[in-house]
Amino acid sequence: MKEExxxxxxxxxxxxxxxxxxxxxxxxxxxxxxxxAGFTTPRAGxxxxxxxxxxxxxxxxxxLALGAGFAAGRVMQPAASIEEALLTAPADSGTAAAAVMxxxxxPDASIxxxxxx
Amino acid sequence: MSxxxxxxxxxxxxxxxxxxxxxxxSLAGDRTAFGALVERYAAQARRVARAVLRxxxxxxxxxxxxxLSALVKLEQYxxxxxxxxxxxxxxxxxxxxxxxxxxxxxxEPLDPGVVGGGPRPDTAAERSALSERLRQALAELPERRRLxxxxxxxxxxxxxxxxxxxxxxxxxVRSEVFHARRKLRTLLEDWREPS
Numbered sequence: 001m002k003e004e005x006x007x008x009x010x011x012x013x014x015x016x017x018x019x020x021x022x023x024x025x026x027x028x029x030x031x032x033x034x035x036x037a038g039f040t041t042p043r044a045g046x047x048x049x050x051x052x053x054x055x056x057x058x059x060x061x062x063x064l065a066l067g068a069g070f071a072a073g074r075v076m077q078p079a080a081s082i083e084e085a086l087l088t089a090p091a092d093s094g095t096a097a098a099a100v101m102x103x104x105x106x107p108d109a110s111i112x113x114x115x116x117x
Numbered sequence: 118m119s120x121x122x123x124x125x126x127x128x129x130x131x132x133x134x135x136x137x138x139x140x141x142x143s144l145a146g147d148r149t150a151f152g153a154l155v156e157r158y159a160a161q162a163r164r165v166a167r168a169v170l171r172x173x174x175x176x177x178x179x180x181x182x183x184x185l186s187a188l189v190k191l192e193q194y195x196x197x198x199x200x201x202x203x204x205x206x207x208x209x210x211x212x213x214x215x216x217x218x219x220x221x222x223x224x225e226p227l228d229p230g231v232v233g234g235g236p237r238p239d240t241a242a243e244r245s246a247l248s249e250r251l252r253q254a255l256a257e258l259p260e261r262r263r264l265x266x267x268x269x270x271x272x273x274x275x276x277x278x279x280x281x282x283x284x285x286x287x288x289x290v291r292s293e294v295f296h297a298r299r300k301l302r303t304l305l306e307d308w309r310e311p312s
Binding site: 009011012014015016018019020021022023024025026028031032034035036038039040 | 148151152155156159160163164167168173176177180181184185188244247248249251252255266267269270271273276298301302305
Protein backbone atom coordinates (compact mmCIF):
# COMPACT_ATOMS: atom_id res chain seq x y z
CA MET A 1 0.00 0.00 0.00
CA LYS A 2 1.36 3.40 -0.92
CA GLU A 3 1.90 6.23 1.52
CA GLU A 4 -0.61 9.02 1.71
CA UNK A 5 0.79 11.77 -0.43
CA UNK A 6 -1.33 14.81 -1.16
CA UNK A 7 0.52 15.39 -4.43
CA UNK A 8 0.46 11.81 -5.60
CA UNK A 9 0.18 11.82 -9.38
CA UNK A 10 0.07 8.06 -9.88
CA UNK A 11 -2.96 5.83 -9.46
CA UNK A 12 -2.86 3.51 -6.47
CA UNK A 13 -2.84 0.10 -8.13
CA UNK A 14 -3.87 -1.82 -5.01
CA UNK A 15 -6.72 0.46 -4.09
CA UNK A 16 -7.72 0.63 -7.73
CA UNK A 17 -7.83 -3.16 -8.01
CA UNK A 18 -9.90 -3.50 -4.84
CA UNK A 19 -12.35 -0.84 -6.02
CA UNK A 20 -12.48 -2.38 -9.48
CA UNK A 21 -13.47 -5.69 -7.93
CA UNK A 22 -16.01 -4.01 -5.66
CA UNK A 23 -17.65 -2.19 -8.56
CA UNK A 24 -17.31 -5.05 -11.05
CA UNK A 25 -20.48 -5.28 -13.11
CA UNK A 26 -21.94 -8.63 -14.06
CA UNK A 27 -23.22 -9.77 -17.44
CA UNK A 28 -21.08 -7.73 -19.82
CA UNK A 29 -22.39 -9.34 -22.99
CA UNK A 30 -26.03 -9.01 -21.93
CA UNK A 31 -25.51 -5.34 -21.14
CA UNK A 32 -23.85 -4.62 -24.49
CA UNK A 33 -26.65 -6.45 -26.30
CA UNK A 34 -29.23 -4.41 -24.38
CA UNK A 35 -27.56 -1.10 -25.26
CA UNK A 36 -27.18 -2.04 -28.92
CA ALA A 37 -30.82 -3.14 -29.05
CA GLY A 38 -31.73 0.19 -27.46
CA PHE A 39 -30.38 2.21 -30.35
CA THR A 40 -31.64 -0.06 -33.08
CA THR A 41 -35.23 -0.25 -31.79
CA PRO A 42 -37.22 2.43 -30.03
CA ARG A 43 -37.16 2.11 -26.27
CA ALA A 44 -40.31 1.50 -24.27
CA GLY A 45 -40.00 5.03 -22.91
CA UNK A 46 -40.30 6.49 -26.40
CA UNK A 47 -43.53 4.58 -27.01
CA UNK A 48 -44.88 5.78 -23.69
CA UNK A 49 -44.28 9.36 -24.77
CA UNK A 50 -45.94 8.73 -28.13
CA UNK A 51 -48.88 7.02 -26.44
CA UNK A 52 -49.27 10.03 -24.17
CA UNK A 53 -49.59 12.27 -27.19
CA UNK A 54 -51.78 9.88 -29.16
CA UNK A 55 -54.99 10.41 -27.15
CA UNK A 56 -54.88 14.17 -27.38
CA UNK A 57 -53.78 13.99 -31.01
CA UNK A 58 -56.65 11.76 -32.04
CA UNK A 59 -59.21 13.94 -30.22
CA UNK A 60 -57.84 17.09 -31.85
CA UNK A 61 -57.80 15.46 -35.29
CA UNK A 62 -61.41 14.26 -34.89
CA UNK A 63 -62.56 17.73 -33.86
CA LEU A 64 -60.73 19.28 -36.80
CA ALA A 65 -62.21 16.77 -39.24
CA LEU A 66 -65.69 17.41 -37.87
CA GLY A 67 -65.30 21.16 -38.31
CA ALA A 68 -63.85 20.81 -41.80
CA GLY A 69 -66.64 18.46 -42.83
CA PHE A 70 -69.30 20.86 -41.57
CA ALA A 71 -67.72 23.79 -43.42
CA ALA A 72 -67.36 21.82 -46.63
CA GLY A 73 -70.95 20.69 -46.39
CA ARG A 74 -72.11 24.26 -46.08
CA VAL A 75 -70.12 25.36 -49.12
CA MET A 76 -71.09 22.45 -51.33
CA GLN A 77 -74.76 22.35 -50.38
CA PRO A 78 -76.85 22.78 -53.65
CA ALA A 79 -79.19 25.70 -53.85
CA ALA A 80 -82.81 25.00 -53.14
CA SER A 81 -84.71 23.86 -56.23
CA ILE A 82 -87.48 26.01 -57.69
CA GLU A 83 -90.02 23.40 -56.68
CA GLU A 84 -88.88 23.67 -53.08
CA ALA A 85 -88.93 27.44 -53.30
CA LEU A 86 -92.45 27.45 -54.66
CA LEU A 87 -93.64 25.01 -52.03
CA THR A 88 -92.19 27.10 -49.21
CA ALA A 89 -93.10 30.44 -50.74
CA PRO A 90 -96.39 32.13 -49.97
CA ALA A 91 -99.08 31.66 -52.58
CA ASP A 92 -98.91 35.11 -54.12
CA SER A 93 -97.55 35.30 -57.62
CA GLY A 94 -94.89 37.94 -56.96
CA THR A 95 -93.14 35.81 -54.45
CA ALA A 96 -93.42 32.77 -56.71
CA ALA A 97 -91.94 34.68 -59.60
CA ALA A 98 -89.15 35.91 -57.41
CA ALA A 99 -88.43 32.31 -56.44
CA VAL A 100 -88.15 31.41 -60.11
CA MET A 101 -85.72 34.28 -60.66
CA UNK A 102 -83.58 33.23 -57.67
CA UNK A 103 -83.26 29.61 -58.75
CA UNK A 104 -79.98 28.41 -60.21
CA UNK A 105 -81.53 25.92 -62.61
CA UNK A 106 -84.05 26.62 -65.33
CA PRO A 107 -87.57 26.02 -64.13
CA ASP A 108 -89.77 23.24 -65.39
CA ALA A 109 -92.32 24.49 -67.90
CA SER A 110 -95.28 23.20 -65.89
CA ILE A 111 -94.20 25.32 -62.99
CA UNK A 112 -93.78 28.40 -65.13
CA UNK A 113 -97.29 27.98 -66.47
CA UNK A 114 -98.62 27.42 -62.98
CA UNK A 115 -97.59 30.93 -62.04
CA UNK A 116 -100.41 33.20 -62.76
CA UNK A 117 -99.67 36.82 -63.43
CA MET B 118 -16.06 -12.22 -12.54
CA SER B 119 -17.44 -10.65 -15.67
CA UNK B 120 -15.34 -10.13 -18.73
CA UNK B 121 -13.83 -6.69 -18.97
CA UNK B 122 -12.46 -5.95 -22.42
CA UNK B 123 -11.55 -2.41 -21.50
CA UNK B 124 -8.09 -1.05 -20.94
CA UNK B 125 -6.93 -1.52 -17.37
CA UNK B 126 -6.06 1.43 -15.17
CA UNK B 127 -2.98 3.07 -16.56
CA UNK B 128 -2.80 0.59 -19.39
CA UNK B 129 -2.88 1.29 -23.11
CA UNK B 130 -6.10 2.82 -24.37
CA UNK B 131 -7.82 2.40 -27.64
CA UNK B 132 -5.97 4.31 -30.34
CA UNK B 133 -7.23 7.80 -30.97
CA UNK B 134 -7.31 7.16 -34.70
CA UNK B 135 -9.30 3.99 -34.26
CA UNK B 136 -11.79 5.80 -32.04
CA UNK B 137 -12.12 8.62 -34.55
CA UNK B 138 -12.75 6.09 -37.29
CA UNK B 139 -15.41 4.32 -35.25
CA UNK B 140 -17.09 7.64 -34.54
CA UNK B 141 -16.99 8.61 -38.21
CA UNK B 142 -18.56 5.31 -39.19
CA SER B 143 -21.17 5.70 -36.44
CA LEU B 144 -22.08 9.14 -37.72
CA ALA B 145 -22.48 7.66 -41.19
CA GLY B 146 -25.10 5.29 -39.75
CA ASP B 147 -22.93 2.25 -39.08
CA ARG B 148 -24.41 1.02 -35.82
CA THR B 149 -21.90 -1.82 -35.54
CA ALA B 150 -19.18 0.81 -35.23
CA PHE B 151 -20.95 2.40 -32.29
CA GLY B 152 -21.52 -1.09 -30.94
CA ALA B 153 -17.75 -1.54 -30.93
CA LEU B 154 -17.38 1.60 -28.81
CA VAL B 155 -20.08 0.30 -26.46
CA GLU B 156 -18.29 -3.02 -26.18
CA ARG B 157 -15.07 -1.23 -25.40
CA TYR B 158 -16.38 1.14 -22.76
CA ALA B 159 -19.34 -0.73 -21.28
CA ALA B 160 -17.63 -2.04 -18.15
CA GLN B 161 -15.99 1.30 -17.43
CA ALA B 162 -19.25 3.18 -17.89
CA ARG B 163 -21.06 0.77 -15.58
CA ARG B 164 -18.40 1.10 -12.87
CA VAL B 165 -18.47 4.88 -13.03
CA ALA B 166 -22.27 4.88 -12.90
CA ARG B 167 -22.14 2.53 -9.95
CA ALA B 168 -19.81 4.88 -8.15
CA VAL B 169 -22.74 7.31 -8.14
CA LEU B 170 -25.67 4.92 -7.86
CA ARG B 171 -25.33 2.08 -5.39
CA UNK B 172 -27.99 -0.05 -7.01
CA UNK B 173 -26.43 -2.03 -9.91
CA UNK B 174 -29.65 -1.96 -11.95
CA UNK B 175 -29.95 1.80 -11.59
CA UNK B 176 -26.30 2.11 -12.56
CA UNK B 177 -26.85 -0.01 -15.67
CA UNK B 178 -29.88 2.07 -16.66
CA UNK B 179 -27.81 5.23 -16.26
CA UNK B 180 -24.96 3.74 -18.31
CA UNK B 181 -27.41 2.74 -21.04
CA UNK B 182 -28.94 6.23 -21.06
CA UNK B 183 -25.43 7.64 -21.34
CA UNK B 184 -24.57 5.52 -24.38
CA LEU B 185 -27.80 6.53 -26.12
CA SER B 186 -27.17 10.16 -25.23
CA ALA B 187 -23.61 9.84 -26.57
CA LEU B 188 -24.96 8.47 -29.83
CA VAL B 189 -27.34 11.41 -30.16
CA LYS B 190 -24.59 13.92 -29.34
CA LEU B 191 -21.88 12.18 -31.35
CA GLU B 192 -21.49 15.11 -33.73
CA GLN B 193 -20.34 17.20 -30.78
CA TYR B 194 -17.42 14.88 -30.07
CA UNK B 195 -14.02 16.20 -31.13
CA UNK B 196 -12.24 13.24 -32.78
CA UNK B 197 -8.85 14.79 -32.02
CA UNK B 198 -9.46 14.04 -28.34
CA UNK B 199 -9.79 10.66 -26.59
CA UNK B 200 -13.29 9.25 -26.59
CA UNK B 201 -13.18 7.93 -23.00
CA UNK B 202 -13.19 11.22 -21.07
CA UNK B 203 -15.94 12.60 -23.32
CA UNK B 204 -18.07 9.52 -22.74
CA UNK B 205 -17.38 9.32 -19.00
CA UNK B 206 -18.51 12.91 -18.61
CA UNK B 207 -21.84 11.91 -20.14
CA UNK B 208 -21.98 8.80 -17.93
CA UNK B 209 -21.29 10.82 -14.76
CA UNK B 210 -23.99 13.33 -15.72
CA UNK B 211 -26.50 10.58 -16.53
CA UNK B 212 -25.85 8.84 -13.22
CA UNK B 213 -26.06 12.08 -11.25
CA UNK B 214 -29.31 13.05 -12.98
CA UNK B 215 -30.80 9.66 -12.26
CA UNK B 216 -29.79 9.83 -8.62
CA UNK B 217 -31.36 13.26 -8.28
CA UNK B 218 -34.58 12.16 -9.98
CA UNK B 219 -34.99 9.07 -7.90
CA UNK B 220 -33.47 10.34 -4.68
CA UNK B 221 -31.71 7.03 -4.46
CA UNK B 222 -29.05 8.31 -2.17
CA UNK B 223 -30.56 7.20 1.11
CA UNK B 224 -27.37 7.72 3.10
CA GLU B 225 -27.42 4.31 4.64
CA PRO B 226 -25.43 4.25 7.86
CA LEU B 227 -22.08 2.55 7.69
CA ASP B 228 -21.78 -0.92 9.00
CA PRO B 229 -19.98 -0.53 12.35
CA GLY B 230 -17.41 -3.00 11.11
CA VAL B 231 -16.52 -1.03 8.00
CA VAL B 232 -13.92 1.15 9.60
CA GLY B 233 -13.18 -1.25 12.36
CA GLY B 234 -11.27 -3.69 10.17
CA GLY B 235 -11.49 -7.46 9.93
CA PRO B 236 -9.59 -10.54 8.85
CA ARG B 237 -7.43 -10.66 5.74
CA PRO B 238 -9.48 -11.26 2.59
CA ASP B 239 -7.90 -14.59 1.72
CA THR B 240 -11.01 -16.48 0.86
CA ALA B 241 -13.59 -15.70 -1.78
CA ALA B 242 -16.14 -14.96 0.92
CA GLU B 243 -13.78 -12.55 2.61
CA ARG B 244 -12.97 -10.83 -0.65
CA SER B 245 -16.67 -10.49 -1.30
CA ALA B 246 -17.13 -9.02 2.17
CA LEU B 247 -14.30 -6.58 1.52
CA SER B 248 -15.94 -5.52 -1.73
CA GLU B 249 -19.19 -4.89 0.10
CA ARG B 250 -17.40 -2.85 2.73
CA LEU B 251 -15.60 -0.84 0.06
CA ARG B 252 -18.93 -0.13 -1.63
CA GLN B 253 -20.39 0.99 1.66
CA ALA B 254 -17.38 3.16 2.37
CA LEU B 255 -17.63 4.66 -1.11
CA ALA B 256 -21.30 5.40 -0.50
CA GLU B 257 -20.32 7.39 2.57
CA LEU B 258 -18.14 9.70 0.49
CA PRO B 259 -19.55 12.78 -1.21
CA GLU B 260 -20.53 12.02 -4.79
CA ARG B 261 -17.79 14.09 -6.42
CA ARG B 262 -15.18 12.41 -4.23
CA ARG B 263 -16.44 8.96 -5.19
CA LEU B 264 -16.29 9.81 -8.87
CA UNK B 265 -12.84 11.36 -8.58
CA UNK B 266 -11.24 8.37 -6.87
CA UNK B 267 -12.90 5.82 -9.17
CA UNK B 268 -11.96 7.75 -12.31
CA UNK B 269 -8.37 8.20 -11.08
CA UNK B 270 -7.48 4.95 -9.31
CA UNK B 271 -9.76 2.52 -11.12
CA UNK B 272 -10.07 3.92 -14.61
CA UNK B 273 -6.66 5.55 -14.83
CA UNK B 274 -7.69 8.99 -16.01
CA UNK B 275 -5.44 11.94 -15.25
CA UNK B 276 -6.35 14.72 -12.85
CA UNK B 277 -6.70 17.07 -15.82
CA UNK B 278 -9.05 14.71 -17.63
CA UNK B 279 -11.18 14.25 -14.52
CA UNK B 280 -11.27 18.00 -14.00
CA UNK B 281 -12.70 18.31 -17.51
CA UNK B 282 -15.25 15.59 -16.90
CA UNK B 283 -16.50 16.94 -13.59
CA UNK B 284 -16.06 20.60 -14.51
CA UNK B 285 -14.00 21.39 -11.44
CA UNK B 286 -10.43 22.72 -11.05
CA UNK B 287 -7.61 20.22 -11.25
CA UNK B 288 -6.53 21.09 -7.71
CA UNK B 289 -9.98 20.18 -6.47
CA VAL B 290 -9.70 16.80 -8.18
CA ARG B 291 -6.39 16.15 -6.39
CA SER B 292 -7.95 17.12 -3.10
CA GLU B 293 -10.99 14.90 -3.66
CA VAL B 294 -8.82 11.92 -4.60
CA PHE B 295 -6.60 12.51 -1.59
CA HIS B 296 -9.49 12.58 0.88
CA ALA B 297 -11.18 9.58 -0.69
CA ARG B 298 -7.98 7.58 -0.60
CA ARG B 299 -7.37 8.43 3.00
CA LYS B 300 -10.66 6.87 4.02
CA LEU B 301 -10.52 3.89 1.68
CA ARG B 302 -6.88 3.10 2.39
CA THR B 303 -7.62 2.99 6.09
CA LEU B 304 -10.23 0.39 5.39
CA LEU B 305 -7.87 -1.65 3.24
CA GLU B 306 -5.05 -1.39 5.78
CA ASP B 307 -7.35 -2.70 8.47
CA TRP B 308 -8.14 -5.67 6.29
CA ARG B 309 -4.47 -6.37 5.67
CA GLU B 310 -3.17 -6.01 9.21
CA PRO B 311 -3.95 -9.16 11.21
CA SER B 312 -5.67 -8.14 14.39
